[in-house]
Amino acid sequence: MTEIASPFISQPRILVLGVMSGRPGTPPFRIVEIDGEVVGEARGIIDVLEIAAAYGITVHDLDDPSVVCWVGGDKFSWVPRR
Known part of the structure; x- marks a missing residue:
């Protein structure tokens, strides 16, 4: 038997991290x-x-x-969490 015990999990090439507050203004x-x-x-x-x-x-x-991983929200999250 040549199968592995766990399924293949691909890593997306693009990772978009959580929203960061910029400098004031x-x-x-x-x-x-x-x-x-x-x-x-x-x-x-x-x-x-x-x-x-x-x-x-x-x-x-x-x-x-499998293409984009959104961390800390989805593609519509562009405001910092409070």
């Missing part, structure tokens, strides 16, 4: 990692897509957990 942002490296800050969904495209990743579905 600046909008909140989320840190974006690609392949485990911090590559930028996103202030909205479009920023995430632009960063991914800059690294050669085409995102067809922002809700696909």
Whole structure:
């Protein structure tokens, strides 16, 4: 028998971390990692897509957990939690 005991769990290439408060007067942002490296800050969904495209990743579905992992909220969470 050649199967392993646990199923394969893929790691998404894009990781969008929780919302961070910016300096006073600046909008909140989320840190974006690609392949485990911090590559930028996103202030909205479009920023995430632009960063991914800059690294050669085409995102067809922002809700696909095998492509994008949203930490501390979903793709619509752009305000810091209180």
